Amino acid sequence: MPFSHTIGNIRYTFANLADLLAKATPLRSGDVLAGVAAESAEQRVAAQFALADLPLQHFLNEQVVPYEQDEVTRLIVDQHNIEAFDPVGGFTVGEFRDWLLSDEATAERLAALAPGLTPEMAAAVSKLMRLQDLIVVAAKIRVVTKFRTTVGLSGRLSTRLQPNHPTDDPAGIAASIIDGLLLGSGDAVIGINPAGDSVAATANLLRLIEAVRTRFQIPAQSCVLAHITTQLGALEAGAPVDLLFQSIAGTEAANRSFGVNLSLLAEANEAGRSLSRGAVCADGTVGRDVMYFETGQGSALSANAHHGVDQQTLEARAYGVARAFDPMLVNTVVGFIGPEYLYDGKQITRAGLEDHFCGKLLGLPMGCDVCYTNHAEADQDDMDALLTLLGAAGVNYIMGVPGADDVMLNYQSTSFHDALYLRRILGLRPAPEFEAWLGGEGFERLRLEAKSPERLLLAAARLLK
Amino acid sequence: MSDPLDMLDIAKRLRALTPARLGLGRSGVSQVTRDVLHFQLSHAQARDAVHARLDAAALAQAIRAQVSQFDSGPVLRLHSAAPDRTTYLQRPDLGRRLDEKSRSALAPNEGGEVDVAMVVADGLSALAVERHVPPLLGLLLPRLAERNVAPVCVVEQGRVAIGDEIGEALQARLSIVLIGERPGLSSPDSLGAYITWAPRVGRTDAERVCISNIRSQGLDYEEAAAQVERAVTEAFQRRLTGVAPEAHRGLSENL
Numbered sequence: 001m002p003f004s005h006t007i008g009n010i011r012y013t014f015a016n017l018a019d020l021l022a023k024a025t026p027l028r029s030g031d032v033l034a035g036v037a038a039e040s041a042e043q044r045v046a047a048q049f050a051l052a053d054l055p056l057q058h059f060l061n062e063q064v065v066p067y068e069q070d071e072v073t074r075l076i077v078d079q080h081n082i083e084a085f086d087p088v089g090g091f092t093v094g095e096f097r098d099w100l101l102s103d104e105a106t107a108e109r110l111a112a113l114a115p116g117l118t119p120e121m122a123a124a125v126s127k128l129m130r131l132q133d134l135i136v137v138a139a140k141i142r143v144v145t146k147f148r149t150t151v152g153l154s155g156r157l158s159t160r161l162q163p164n165h166p167t168d169d170p171a172g173i174a175a176s177i178i179d180g181l182l183l184g185s186g187d188a189v190i191g192i193n194p195a196g197d198s199v200a201a202t203a204n205l206l207r208l209i210e211a212v213r214t215r216f217q218i219p220a221q222s223c224v225l226a227h228i229t230t231q232l233g234a235l236e237a238g239a240p241v242d243l244l245f246q247s248i249a250g251t252e253a254a255n256r257s258f259g260v261n262l263s264l265l266a267e268a269n270e271a272g273r274s275l276s277r278g279a280v281c282a283d284g285t286v287g288r289d290v291m292y293f294e295t296g297q298g299s300a301l302s303a304n305a306h307h308g309v310d311q312q313t314l315e316a317r318a319y320g321v322a323r324a325f326d327p328m329l330v331n332t333v334v335g336f337i338g339p340e341y342l343y344d345g346k347q348i349t350r351a352g353l354e355d356h357f358c359g360k361l362l363g364l365p366m367g368c369d370v371c372y373t374n375h376a377e378a379d380q381d382d383m384d385a386l387l388t389l390l391g392a393a394g395v396n397y398i399m400g401v402p403g404a405d406d407v408m409l410n411y412q413s414t415s416f417h418d419a420l421y422l423r424r425i426l427g428l429r430p431a432p433e434f435e436a437w438l439g440g441e442g443f444e445r446l447r448l449e450a451k452s453p454e455r456l457l458l459a460a461a462r463l464l465k
Numbered sequence: 466m467s468d469p470l471d472m473l474d475i476a477k478r479l480r481a482l483t484p485a486r487l488g489l490g491r492s493g494v495s496q497v498t499r500d501v502l503h504f505q506l507s508h509a510q511a512r513d514a515v516h517a518r519l520d521a522a523a524l525a526q527a528i529r530a531q532v533s534q535f536d537s538g539p540v541l542r543l544h545s546a547a548p549d550r551t552t553y554l555q556r557p558d559l560g561r562r563l564d565e566k567s568r569s570a571l572a573p574n575e576g577g578e579v580d581v582a583m584v585v586a587d588g589l590s591a592l593a594v595e596r597h598v599p600p601l602l603g604l605l606l607p608r609l610a611e612r613n614v615a616p617v618c619v620v621e622q623g624r625v626a627i628g629d630e631i632g633e634a635l636q637a638r639l640s641i642v643l644i645g646e647r648p649g650l651s652s653p654d655s656l657g658a659y660i661t662w663a664p665r666v667g668r669t670d671a672e673r674v675c676i677s678n679i680r681s682q683g684l685d686y687e688e689a690a691a692q693v694e695r696a697v698t699e700a701f702q703r704r705l706t707g708v709a710p711e712a713h714r715g716l717s718e719n720l
Binding site for chain 2: 029032033163164165166169171172173174175176178179182338339340343373374375379380401402403404405407410411412415417420421423424450451452453454457
């Protein structure tokens with residue numbers, strides 16, 4: 001079904017929903033690369049007018065990737081909750097934007113709405129929103145998850161401590177963990193991207209984090225971000241697995257290129273939960289959320305699996321995948337993919353806020369890896385701006401990388417100091433369990449032992465055996 | 466939280482264990498001037514490496530000085546379909562294909578099958594290529610002496626996959642692409658070597674072997690040359706390179 005909008009004496013037409021969404025998307029290099037972007041600035045606004053007039057109901061009748069060809073589409077369609085959708089069922093996309101911004105859209109109503117929205121609806125409305133709209137709506141939504149800490153509470157900001165090392169050297173990784181803990185980092189997860197992807201190495205790194213965690217009684221969870229099958233191998237071998245990680249994308253074909261599908265993710269979720277390693281959290285209940293997903297605009301195009309759909313809509317579909325598994329953590333790795341998808345600081349900033357908004361609207365505990373590579377037109381100033389905007393939007397967590405320089409993945413993220421800055425400027429505190437730990441005996445012991453780190457690292461190594 | 470004095474003392478000891486930027490001082494909650502400037506310097510060097518233009522003439526001459534000893538013929542200078550760096554950074558598809566002129570320049574060299582197409586491309590660090598390719602070739606070419614190596618091709622604004630088109634045009638059984646890797650903050654001059662059996666347009670990165678991090682603080686020339694030779698030998702035995710697609714944080718770096 002073609003869509004159209006007339007400006008002056010030019011009638012702009014859009015072949016189908018995917019085309020309309022792509023043309024309405026604010027400019028980014030990945031859509032240009034894919035050949036789906038608007039051909040002029042005016043055509044883009046024409047598409048936005050046409051999209052604003054489109055009834056939300058239409059999204060239930062036309063899919064951007066065919067139902068028969070794609071298990072992600074089937075998941076989205078089959079799990080759509082029509083009762084939850086009902087309160088907004090009569091709106092157009094433009095009216096939906098106005099409603100989201102209104103005081104009618106309370107935190108409770110937004111939470112109840114999430115299962116009634118499809119990812120494509122979330123993506124569509126975000127395309128009509130300016131940065132302040134993306135911030136003000138997202139800031140109303142709290143998505144709280146628990147394992148050993150409670151992440152996502154109002155007035156809190158957590159961090160993933162990311163102690164990567166180019167050769168997975170245990171002492172080097174332990175040193176980064178200690179440095180981060182001393183600066184109050186790690187309450188979302190202590191998560192290592194391993195250089196190698198083997199079961200034995202993954203199990204060893206998990207034991208290393210476990211040794212540090214138990215020695216200082218830290219309320220935190222661990223993760224080694226190897227492939228999900230590698231982590232399941234470590235789990236079967238008896239390694240202390242807290243959270244299970246996987247990169248995911250918005251189409252079946254892109255997920256296949258990552259070596260995963262929905263049933264494998266379900267298996268991992270079940271295996272992780274069966275260990276019951278979560279703890280009693282601040283509200284008195286036991287944390288049971290075990291999945292950790294990373295996403296990023298452009299991953300489907302990068303895998304040549306985009307079906308002619310714009311990268312932001314596909315990113316929202318990745319959140320459609322994530323929410324089926326009640327994850328503990330989800331973050332977009334927004335600037336990691338490079339300038340062929342998000343060219344500069346401006347494009348990265350918008351994408352980061354879109355991703356956070358769409359994820360929260362769909363009911364996900366969104367964090368963000370505020371980051372860039374050296375071939376993107378971006379620098380620390382851009383990261384400071386995005387970091388501050390995400391803090392205002394109520395982001396659940398950000399990354400904590402020593403000095404913002406990831407020496408394994410070769411990109412720049414946010415530092416331990418950056419998190420302290422954001423907490424200070426916005427009056428945010430760590431997760432309650434972790435905050436209590438920072439003021440208690442465990443942290444004091446860490447401080448004392450860190451004065452001779454060599455001994456501490458030896459102790460960790462001994463615990464490994 | 467720790468007070469800054471403690472941190473300074475701990476910092477040095479932790480820093481000996483990893484190249485990560487550990488134990489940075491604090492003023493309030495913020496980083497101190499010296500650390501901020503060190504970071505800015507590293508980023509500046511990485512940015513300069515990304516945007517530096519390859520001095521292809523000088524590189525060709527430096528390579529010629531190496532190959533003349535091993536009789537691999539002239540050095541060919543080629544250009545990708547990406548006319549400049551700005552285009553190159555946004556259009557990986559253009560960086561993977563030769564421009565019109567280069568395609569016709571390759572034609573006269575088509576003289577039956579060869580064993581190895583040797584391709585040198587600036588990639589994301591011209592600095593890496595200018596610094597490391599001549600000495601590496603000096604060690605690598607003697608190791609490939611038994612094989613029929615086509616004239617070395619130097620490509621401006623090239624990505625890894627440009628070796629597929631060149632290898633196909635030269636009717637090469639295998640291609641070796643030496644290319645500047647994406648600069649990290651501590652490594653503006655890292656070189657990569659990609660070995661591809663039966664190079665043809667459309668090969669994926671999963672069908673290559675990659676030897677990475679060739680630089681003075683990383684893999685040294687002797688070891689890199691040995692690893693490339695081993696990969697080439699194995700490729701000729703298996704008549705295949707690469708394995709199943711690897712999930713590298715789920716995202717391809719798209720060199």
